[in-house]
Amino acid sequence: MSRGYRLFYPALPVLAEHAPHRAVYVGDVDGRCEILAWDRRDGTVRQVTDRATGTIRAALDPTGNTVWWFDDDLAGVGRWRICDFGRPDRSVEALPGVAPARHGGIATATDGTTLVGLSGDDGLVLHLRTANGRVTEAARIPGYAYLVDLDPAGRLVAVGADASAGTAVTVLTADGERVAGIAGRPERRVWALGFAPGPGPARLLLVVEDGGGYLPATWTETDGLTRHDWCRFDTEVTAGWFADGRRILVRQDRHARSLLYEVDLDGRTRTVVDTPPGSILDAAVWPDGDIAYIWSDSVTPPQLRSLRGVELPYGPTGPGGPSAPDDTATTDCHRDEIWVPGPGGPIHALVATPTDRELPRPAVFLVHGGPFQHARDAYDPLVEILVSTGCTVVRVNYRGSSGYGSAWRNDFGAGVGLTQLEDLAAVRAHLVAQGAIEDRRVALWGTSWGGYLTLLALGRQPDLWRLGVAISPVADYAAAFEAATPALRELDVLLFGGTPDQVPQAYARASPITYVDQVRAPVLFAISTGDVRCPPAPVEAYARLLAARRVPHQVVRRQAGHEDFDAQSHLALMQTVLLFMQRHFDGVREEGTPVALAMARPAG
Incomplete structure (x- = not known):
């Protein structure tokens, strides 16, 4: 071993x-x-x-x-x-x-x-x-x-x-x-x-x-x-x-x-x-x-x-990765998993809760990408970082997630994105009812398709979410389709049942920009100049619409592709996001796990 x-x-x-x-x-x-x-x-x-x-x-x-x-x-x-x-x-x-x-x-x-x-x-x-x-x-x-x-x-x-x-x-x-x-x-x-x-x-x-x-x-x-x-x-x-x-x-x-x-x-x-x-x-x-x-x-x-x-061998800069196991930064928290009744069946979620705070706590729903990936029992530096700030972290394997069989993976019955929002809302309601999280202090954080769901939820469910962090998101599905690679266009056609020209209403119904006028929560966007999966131009347009309505927001622009494989870039982004949360999300404290230690690898 x-x-x-x-x-x-x-x-x-x-x-x-x-x-x-x-x-x-x-x-x-x-x-x-x-x-x-x-x-x-x-x-x-x-x-x-x-x-x-x-x-x-x-x-x-x-x-x-x-x-x-x-x-x-x-x-x-x-x-x-x-x-x-x-x-x-x-x-x-x-x-x-x-x-x-x-x-x-x-x-x-x-x-x-x-x-x-x-x-x-x-x-x-x-x-x-x-x-x-x-x-x-x-x-x-x-x-x-x-x-x-x-x-x-x-x-x-x-x-x-x-x-x-x-x-x-x-x-x-x-x-x-x-x-x-x-x-x-x-x-x-x-x-x-x-x-x-x-x-x-x-x-x-x-x-x-x-x-x-x-x-x-x-x-x-x-x-x-x-x-x-x-x-x-x-x-x-x-x-x-x-x-x-x-x-x-x-x-x-x-x-x-x-x-x-x-x-x-x-x-x-x-x-x-x-x-x-x-x-x-x-x-x-x-x-x-x-x-x-x-x-x-x-x-x-x-x-x-x-x-x-x-x-793994010792390479040019030390062991086979950026640091050895004795400096792994794990926070003092309680880790649990729950099954919650949902509109499409039981929903599985992973929950990490700080042990040094009384219930209920502010919460961050860390929304996984995909649409066919899943939240894993695996190390995620974001969980460590967010728990160290005093927040409960919830990771939901909503419909579309892999690891739960083909019926669950293929269920988009309420519409692309909208089906997943139903499951996120169901888990949120369950944890609020259980007294585990505070009803008025629940945030969303997602990357790629998780960033898309974050923006969609802020507009479709404005009463549920207090803050959003959207990293490399899709803001306008039709515009993203036009700029996408053939592989992503094929995926979109599969999800929506056609192209934007063939089923325009389906794309409009699933696009965050359709609901931008309902957004009230502060939003941080991180976009990458070379991103061909989630193009930055529609996100910039979405941010301008928020600015016109004076909704608090911040846009972080990075010289990177869809996946950024530079650890220092991730470190800088995490620090920026935490400062944004401290300004706009009550209950986030400054002390906690140093970000540099928690960042064991880039988040994809």
Whole structure:
């Protein structure tokens, strides 16, 4: 078991298939996410990237000799570069002459042939680079799509799209010829996960949603799709292969926590992998057979664990993350979870309450992003910060959240956003009735889709919420659609049942700007200049409307993309937000956990 070094970005190191002692991972370099090359045999670590905005995407060829990393700008547009594992300071373009685009997937065959997906407004383009460096265009796929995997022989390619569409999964040859398609439906979504390693016929792993549950499936060119109905899960799962191409490692998200299973598809057995209670943010079977995973719980920042006891190395700036476990800042609070009756069924919420204050207390509802994510039993520095100010922190897994089954995840019956507000209001009413929180001192704080719900609630439910913090929010859904990437447009069409031109009333009904004249609570906005997921211009327009009505507000503008991987930037933002709350939200005290200690990793 690891000593608990914090990971700056909660993703597993990537190991070379034929040289598993060589790995690359995202580590902390002066408070930024950067790619580090790690030789596990001799314990050395070398810094690969050094960019002002940080770097989070990297890959290794099967031999471990070549490191790939994505050199993107704040909007996510960039080029892949390559360098020798032993000389990371010398990199060159991996695909010379190919225009910059957004990351759309990368996969490598056994012989080192690499397939790269690059996404643009017109769709996905696949580029093939052979082991000797020859680059060709393999295929063009219109609309939203992403590269899933290249089979070990380098012959077949799996491409994913909207899991509920008729084009959910497409299998092509490496030169672009269509081999097969696996269709999804709104009630039977399909996700492709990757080809089995090793020799023999290509075998693709998938997850199928069916009958309210989730089950693994496999596809081969000769047999087509085979469903493994005996291995059904009641909540969302993902999976990856063991090296034998027969077993899979399944990670299940269930009720804010995670479980791991070893599943033998041929032997029809399912065994729980022993992991501590909490959340598993990433998991994989490494080429050497070790099961590795990123684990966290409410008081422990994300850390690498493995069944063989792998530990992160000491990098250029210390241990494998920004700080060691002995300076973890956790506050003295009571942590609980509740189930509250709601209009769509029982609502699960995580509650953290200061132990040094009498009930009831001021409260902050920390609204998770998504729409299909969830609040986890995992370390969140914002919880520590807010509890230290004297506030109870409530995290609600409203309808649309994953980890509670497909019926809950797909329920938007009252409308996009409006369904989620019903659940937030139900949990708030329950806690007020229980005497746990003060009726007149309840705030909302959300990032991305959570920021959107924050703005929507302030206008739709002005009597319930005393203050709002909206980081990278959507303020006008129709305007955001026009500026969005193909992937986000596809999601919006799924949620609303069409485009803004096709169903304008649905977009207007779900847009915070529709209700801006009803907002009375002070609002802090944080927007990023390079944000293509939640564009800043509609938020600026929303803020101007508040200004015209003299509603207290503050706009923080950052030089960043949708996700900011600079710890100092997060630190500055948190300090600004706390000052805003002290001015506009009664009951927030100045003393408490130092923000610098609580910020274990950037919040995404």
